[in-house]
Amino acid sequence: MSENKHHEHDHHNHDMMAEGHMHHHDNHENQKEHAGHEHHDHSGGMDHSMHMGNLKVKFFVSLILSIPIILLSTMMGKQLPFQFSFPGSDWVVLVLATALFFYGGMPFLKGAKMELDMKSPAMMTLISLGISVAYVYSVYAFIANNLLNSPVHIMDFFWELATLILIMLLGHWIEMNAISNAGNALQKMAELLPNLATVIKEDGSTEEVSLKEVQVGQKVLVKAGEKVPTDGIIIEGKTSINESMVTGESKDVVKGLHDKVIGGSVNGSGAITVEVTGTGESGYLSQVMELVGNAQKEKSRVESMSDKVAKMLFYVALVVGIGAFIIWYVLTKDINIALERMVTVLIIACPHALGLAIPLVTAKSTSLGAKNGLLIKNRQALETAKKVDVIMMDKTGTLTEGNFAVNDYLSFDSTYTKEQVLGLMASLEQNSSHPLSVGVLKKMEELNLSIPQATDITNLPGIGMEGTVDGKDVKIVSVSYMKQQHISFDNDLFNQLSSQGNSVSFLLVDNKSIGLVAQGDQIKEEAKSMIDRLLAQGIKPVMLTGDNRQVAGVVAKQLGIEAVHAELMPEDKEKIVKEYKEKGLVVMMVGDGVNDAPGLVRADIGVAIGAGTDVAIDSADVILVKSNPFDILHFLSLSKNTQRKMVQNLWWGAGYNILAIPLAAGVLAGIGIVLSPAVGAIFMSLSTVIVAINAMTLRIKE
Numbered sequence: 001m002s003e004n005k006h007h008e009h010d011h012h013n014h015d016m017m018a019e020g021h022m023h024h025h026d027n028h029e030n031q032k033e034h035a036g037h038e039h040h041d042h043s044g045g046m047d048h049s050m051h052m053g054n055l056k057v058k059f060f061v062s063l064i065l066s067i068p069i070i071l072l073s074t075m076m077g078k079q080l081p082f083q084f085s086f087p088g089s090d091w092v093v094l095v096l097a098t099a100l101f102f103y104g105g106m107p108f109l110k111g112a113k114m115e116l117d118m119k120s121p122a123m124m125t126l127i128s129l130g131i132s133v134a135y136v137y138s139v140y141a142f143i144a145n146n147l148l149n150s151p152v153h154i155m156d157f158f159w160e161l162a163t164l165i166l167i168m169l170l171g172h173w174i175e176m177n178a179i180s181n182a183g184n185a186l187q188k189m190a191e192l193l194p195n196l197a198t199v200i201k202e203d204g205s206t207e208e209v210s211l212k213e214v215q216v217g218q219k220v221l222v223k224a225g226e227k228v229p230t231d232g233i234i235i236e237g238k239t240s241i242n243e244s245m246v247t248g249e250s251k252d253v254v255k256g257l258h259d260k261v262i263g264g265s266v267n268g269s270g271a272i273t274v275e276v277t278g279t280g281e282s283g284y285l286s287q288v289m290e291l292v293g294n295a296q297k298e299k300s301r302v303e304s305m306s307d308k309v310a311k312m313l314f315y316v317a318l319v320v321g322i323g324a325f326i327i328w329y330v331l332t333k334d335i336n337i338a339l340e341r342m343v344t345v346l347i348i349a350c351p352h353a354l355g356l357a358i359p360l361v362t363a364k365s366t367s368l369g370a371k372n373g374l375l376i377k378n379r380q381a382l383e384t385a386k387k388v389d390v391i392m393m394d395k396t397g398t399l400t401e402g403n404f405a406v407n408d409y410l411s412f413d414s415t416y417t418k419e420q421v422l423g424l425m426a427s428l429e430q431n432s433s434h435p436l437s438v439g440v441l442k443k444m445e446e447l448n449l450s451i452p453q454a455t456d457i458t459n460l461p462g463i464g465m466e467g468t469v470d471g472k473d474v475k476i477v478s479v480s481y482m483k484q485q486h487i488s489f490d491n492d493l494f495n496q497l498s499s500q501g502n503s504v505s506f507l508l509v510d511n512k513s514i515g516l517v518a519q520g521d522q523i524k525e526e527a528k529s530m531i532d533r534l535l536a537q538g539i540k541p542v543m544l545t546g547d548n549r550q551v552a553g554v555v556a557k558q559l560g561i562e563a564v565h566a567e568l569m570p571e572d573k574e575k576i577v578k579e580y581k582e583k584g585l586v587v588m589m590v591g592d593g594v595n596d597a598p599g600l601v602r603a604d605i606g607v608a609i610g611a612g613t614d615v616a617i618d619s620a621d622v623i624l625v626k627s628n629p630f631d632i633l634h635f636l637s638l639s640k641n642t643q644r645k646m647v648q649n650l651w652w653g654a655g656y657n658i659l660a661i662p663l664a665a666g667v668l669a670g671i672g673i674v675l676s677p678a679v680g681a682i683f684m685s686l687s688t689v690i691v692a693i694n695a696m697t698l699r700i701k702e
């Protein structure tokens, strides 16, 4: 625990973010904020962790207060061998117990108040009920015994009060630690995601630098589909920007010259040049924090189910407690015995293990995922994954490396050399985040050619790009666009190039076909075995690609994928996802590009490749940080194992209550079995320990 100090601090941040307040942080105000260390207290919400303060300190101080109580007071009216008392020791116990109740019990009392304010009694209310009843009844016993000289000795519950509070604090401390560790692991992972900005240097050339190195006053190029790296002002270009990540406003805003842009917002289809006004760090960190915050904010359905169970238990405890009081009073006519039974029921009903059952598993599972390169933004995805029937995968960048190399480039027009064709393409590709752009730019560098300047650049999703060079309209387009627009091209040549596995892009100048570039890619090493394993699990792989039919066919055949949809527009990808879903199938989609984003959102589970575009990453529920398609399998098995642990833990957690409440009420009193709060507390801690161990032994593969 060398990082203890750190944890406490981070802890706080995550909790804040768990409530989703991150959205309201505008980078303008946050510039100086380092790693978000200055969050102020936001209140509201039912998250237990919100009002707990420093549980570690609370636990140890309470432990010191409790030791004398445990030594000086009796357990269920009986003295244990190590216990003793002296004249006046009752007074010591009363004072210490009072301090303990208000100091150690405060987090729970506050939590209960919050739950009751929201008219939704659950865990905290149940715990508070238990400790309050124990305290109040014990004070009554003390007064009756010591001040009113009651003829019979009334049993107090100070011993039980102390142990209950201790166990409660310990449990919640463990829980929060586990959750915050998971948060830290997530954050470390998120920081590994590529975060580069394209800086335009004095001489007009561009360079990719780490966001942290971007300085105020520099010019950065923001390509279509990329996140705006820093706050700044547009000095060239026009685009639409989605600022929902930072402002919460979900509609795209059209922006042009001299308009302000906010770091962390997502660029639409235009490429823009931005002069940096805010440092890169604030934008970058807020992005990471945002990612982590979202991951923590997500409450899974099972998690809220444990809240429901807690709520139910609260009412059950109340009803059974009052019922026990009435019945025992009728049976014995002794109000003290009746009260004792009621108090025992209320104390024992505490659903401690239940409260830990789900959070511990989710915490373990997210951190396990993070350690293995799975950034799970939406925990719901872990639950849905076990039902997946179909996995739709995009080709470029997902199944293939997206590491294109130019195999051929040609001019169809005698006024342009083939180098000029390549050069015109490069002038647009410089502004693109598409994998196909890399090959072209590499080739230009290899040939040592300079790139002409292009303006008014827009991305045509699923088609290519458009811009102006030397006053002429220049487009890079796909074969499907050529066909759709009835622009003629050499079919035989195209077929020959594409069936060799080339992605072919055409160059249009003022809508006239000028030339083409053919680029080849490699299939990712792990892709084949991943597909084999999916098929073995009965999951159907489907390829969705914007690339041409021939290439798609070649790749699909090598991988053993039967269902292939090619030459798709982004909206087609989404439509196909929808069609499969309408057949009642659970669809997972894996993608990396701008053209995958709508499909990722539509799918039951959207999975983005870590090296992919920012829009894809934002749209996804899960990110494969290592960009390794094999991690899809890890995600599936993690999901399965997580699910199993959750169900097991719910049973272990609820099982204690199912047994303990009736026993505490005295249903088996007839055969001499009456559960005391102390024995109850032991069982409670036992079930808590079981639940915790069970969660900690979660593995990705089993």
Ligand SMILES: Nc1ncnc2c1ncn2[C@@H]1O[C@H](COP(=O)(O)OP(=O)(O)OP(=O)(O)O)[C@@H](O)[C@H]1O
Binding pocket: 394, 395, 396, 397, 429, 432, 434, 436, 437, 461, 462, 463, 464, 465, 476, 477, 478, 479, 503, 504, 505, 506, 544, 545, 546, 547, 548, 568, 569, 570, 593, 595
């Ligand atoms: N920046 C670009 N440079 C060159 N061609 C492009 C560019 N963007 C799109 N295209 C053309 O449009 C086609 C479709 O592009 P899209 O991004 O939809 O799919 P893809 O990335 O090729 O394939 P996948 O959907 O499998 O990732 C490409 O195959 C290419 O012909």
Ligand SMILES: [Cu+]
Binding pocket: 168, 350, 351, 352, 353, 684
């Ligand atoms: Cu408990």
Ligand SMILES: [Mg+2]
Binding pocket: 394, 395, 396, 397, 398, 591, 592, 593, 596
């Ligand atoms: Mg792609």
